[in-house]
Amino acid sequence: xxxxxxxxxxxxxxxxxxxxxxxxxxxxxxxxxxxxxxxxxxxxxxxxxxxxxxxxxxxxxxxxxxxxxxxxxxxxxxxxxxxxxxxxxxxxxxxxxxxxxxxxxxxxxxxxxxxxxxxxxxxxxxxxxxxxxxxxxxxxxxxxxxxxxxxxxxxxxxxxxxxxxxxxxxxxxxxxxxxxxxxx
Amino acid sequence: xxxxxxxxxxxxxxxxxxxxxxxxxxxxxxxxxxxxxxxxxxxxxxxxxxxxxxxxxxxxxxxxxxxxxxxxxxxxxxxxxxxxxxxxxxxxxxxxxxxxxxxxxxxxxxxxxxxxxxxxxxxxxxxxxxxxxxxxxxxxxxxxxxxxxxxxxxxxxxxxxxxxxxxxxxxxxxxxxxxxxxxxxxxxxxxxxxxxxxxxxxxxxxxxxxxxxxxxxxxxxxxxxxxxxxxxxxxxxxxxxxxxxxxxxxxxxxxxxxxxxxxxxxxxxxxxxxxxxxxxxxxxxxxxxxxxxxxxxxxxxxxxxxxxxxxxxxxxxxxxxxxxxxxxxxxxxxxxxxxxxxxxxxxxxxxxxxxxxxxxxxxxxxxxxxxxxxxxxxxxxxxxxxxxxxxxxxxxxxxxxxxxxxxxxxxxxxxxxxxxxxxxxxxxxxxxxxxxxxxxxxxxxxxxxxxxxxxxxxxxxxxxxxxxxxxxxxxxxxxxxxxxxxxxxxxxxxxxxxxxxxxxxxxxxxxxxxxxxxxxxxxxxxxxxxxxxxxxxxxxxxxxxxxxxxxxxxxxxxxxxxxxxxxxxxxxxxxxxxxxxxxxxxxxxxxxxxxxxxxxxxxxxxxxxxxxxxxxxxxxxxxxx
Numbered sequence: 001x002x003x004x005x006x007x008x009x010x011x012x013x014x015x016x017x018x019x020x021x022x023x024x025x026x027x028x029x030x031x032x033x034x035x036x037x038x039x040x041x042x043x044x045x046x047x048x049x050x051x052x053x054x055x056x057x058x059x060x061x062x063x064x065x066x067x068x069x070x071x072x073x074x075x076x077x078x079x080x081x082x083x084x085x086x087x088x089x090x091x092x093x094x095x096x097x098x099x100x101x102x103x104x105x106x107x108x109x110x111x112x113x114x115x116x117x118x119x120x121x122x123x124x125x126x127x128x129x130x131x132x133x134x135x136x137x138x139x140x141x142x143x144x145x146x147x148x149x150x151x152x153x154x155x156x157x158x159x160x161x162x163x164x165x166x167x168x169x170x171x172x173x174x175x176x177x178x179x180x181x182x183x184x
Numbered sequence: 185x186x187x188x189x190x191x192x193x194x195x196x197x198x199x200x201x202x203x204x205x206x207x208x209x210x211x212x213x214x215x216x217x218x219x220x221x222x223x224x225x226x227x228x229x230x231x232x233x234x235x236x237x238x239x240x241x242x243x244x245x246x247x248x249x250x251x252x253x254x255x256x257x258x259x260x261x262x263x264x265x266x267x268x269x270x271x272x273x274x275x276x277x278x279x280x281x282x283x284x285x286x287x288x289x290x291x292x293x294x295x296x297x298x299x300x301x302x303x304x305x306x307x308x309x310x311x312x313x314x315x316x317x318x319x320x321x322x323x324x325x326x327x328x329x330x331x332x333x334x335x336x337x338x339x340x341x342x343x344x345x346x347x348x349x350x351x352x353x354x355x356x357x358x359x360x361x362x363x364x365x366x367x368x369x370x371x372x373x374x375x376x377x378x379x380x381x382x383x384x385x386x387x388x389x390x391x392x393x394x395x396x397x398x399x400x401x402x403x404x405x406x407x408x409x410x411x412x413x414x415x416x417x418x419x420x421x422x423x424x425x426x427x428x429x430x431x432x433x434x435x436x437x438x439x440x441x442x443x444x445x446x447x448x449x450x451x452x453x454x455x456x457x458x459x460x461x462x463x464x465x466x467x468x469x470x471x472x473x474x475x476x477x478x479x480x481x482x483x484x485x486x487x488x489x490x491x492x493x494x495x496x497x498x499x500x501x502x503x504x505x506x507x508x509x510x511x512x513x514x515x516x517x518x519x520x521x522x523x524x525x526x527x528x529x530x531x532x533x534x535x536x537x538x539x540x541x542x543x544x545x546x547x548x549x550x551x552x553x554x555x556x557x558x559x560x561x562x563x564x565x566x567x568x569x570x571x572x573x574x575x576x577x578x579x580x581x582x583x584x585x586x587x588x589x590x591x592x593x594x595x596x597x598x599x600x601x602x603x604x605x606x607x608x609x610x611x612x613x614x615x616x617x618x619x620x621x622x623x624x625x626x627x628x629x630x631x632x633x634x635x636x637x638x639x640x641x642x643x644x645x646x647x648x649x650x651x652x653x654x655x656x657x658x659x660x661x662x663x664x665x666x667x668x669x670x671x672x673x674x675x676x677x678x679x680x681x682x683x684x685x686x687x688x689x690x691x692x693x694x695x696x697x698x699x700x701x702x703x704x705x706x707x708x709x710x711x712x713x714x715x716x717x718x719x720x721x722x723x724x725x726x727x728x729x730x731x732x733x734x735x736x737x738x739x740x741x742x743x744x745x746x747x748x749x750x751x752x753x754x755x756x757x758x759x760x761x762x763x764x765x766x767x768x769x770x771x772x773x774x775x776x777x778x779x780x781x782x783x784x785x786x787x788x789x790x791x792x793x794x795x796x797x798x799x800x801x802x803x804x805x806x807x808x809x
Contacts, residue, residue: 143264
């Protein structure tokens, strides 16, 4: 199994991932006396989530310190926006669009099928940390409804019957990863 | 491209590059150059349109036709149902549902030998004839593309193509020939109203902001297109970012602002990328920054990402989010025009609104004002989706009827089903029934029938959609997206959702319907912001027009459209069941009994109505009623 950002330990402040985040923050040239310095906070949180896969407390505290703002300001913003998560997601992230166009074309049945095949509910991660399912609201590709994205790849006009076939590829890749790891 | 420092330089760059579009516009006839445009919008991009471009480029190079034949991406053509779309110029041939491997056939047949590839042409579903050009296709016939004028014409990642289409000329005109007051007067005269929701006069908004004296003012582009099912703003940003930038600059000059922000959804990575490219190019060419076109006007634009909050489409919530806070709305007044970003005068305009502005100054307020209805001028882009044959982006003059949009442009309802309702305005709008199909659409007419323009999402529903379930769907959305700041929205909508869920699960009573009406009234009257004030609209409009469906649910515990799972029963027809056991093996709760070659039966008390048995049965023995 390859080590992905989502599952790497990030409790140590000197971890390379923190260096990457710090590089980004330094580029912003935050002035601790500027009352407007928080205007880049959401951008920074996006970057941090890209790097770490999620936003654990240690990352939040780190960002709060860099901005010279209370931790509450950071966690308040994180809890408000759907995009941010404080728990790790799966290595393979299945997102089922539940926007109106997808919904009227049966997206909820597609979601149910993913839940059944993977044995988890929307918002959960499989016990091995491989798969997670989320629902999202409209990626704007309504011509392809119902739409599912898996790690940013878009699958259009998905029917419940297609779900196993779509996941098959990821099951196989997973086996390959395991074998490679054993071999090494 | 040289740096553009004066209006004259802009004019000479235009002269230099205008032939770039001549093949596409058909202004050069005897030329043997060919142009292949491939849609690079989100939908087609997802269907590997980038690979189509790569394949074409490899073929061009292999055949030594570099420079003679050019292939590039373009913005969205709007006909998303039939994507990926490829257009070949100058013959203007329109290919649909093109796969990467089709590139060689188009290249060999069409580009090299001049034969059109019939297989990939659009077939008119009624005439059963192949249509060669976009103009022949009914989807485009009634459209008038103003906001989408460059989408599908230019390469959005090349500023010279935008300039070749006449881009930044309006900015030059405004900066060199007009005072800010004249700009505002022109905007008011055009009659343009905000395309993002409430439909307030854009010119008036600018006028308010211009009156407040302040050293600092801001222009914000609201690109937080949160209405699920609407994707016109995304397409404009992906296909013609420069028109949004130019619109923002004209707005900045009019109100006296030097800084603009684009607040855009994080769910639109491609639009963000194209916008970033456009801003960088405008900056590199001297069109953004200091002393623009030598007039002393300074303006720059920064991008800020949203993070998935529907309420941030509301302007005060958006401003809070831009300041790095939780996106909660504030009471108005004071309006942002007086007290906005960092407490400075600010205008917030929607993407489509801004994209209209350069054209207004190019062709004049009079021209714009002549299009549309008495109160609503110009065109509106609708994102036509749901159970309609031609899903896509449709731009029509205000006053076009729903029937024209759904049947003439949209090609009617999918699978020959019966039309039931058109939902406009997203979670803030309503469901329009059949009897209003001939209503000319504008801001006022939609409001008078219990819906609203909103951002222009239009979801078509058929006889197979349950309107109670749709109302519940929107309420679920609102409950998830309510920011929680005010009580009526936070708690009232939650109660509405509980009642609606009860009705769809067979626990509804007639008293529930009155309760829904009274709760709606309270929520509309007492919520803090537009989200809460409009949240009950889908419920009220369905209660008004589809009361019979609600009554069937509460009185007879029946879902007429056959959608609400809890109100359905699965049954095995003894005469069709051969006892193959497939259904029993597939039942997740093991509620189907029977042995091999014996008729099976479903234990209704245990059945969770998932429908797995029906999907598995190859003999049509499982039915739903």
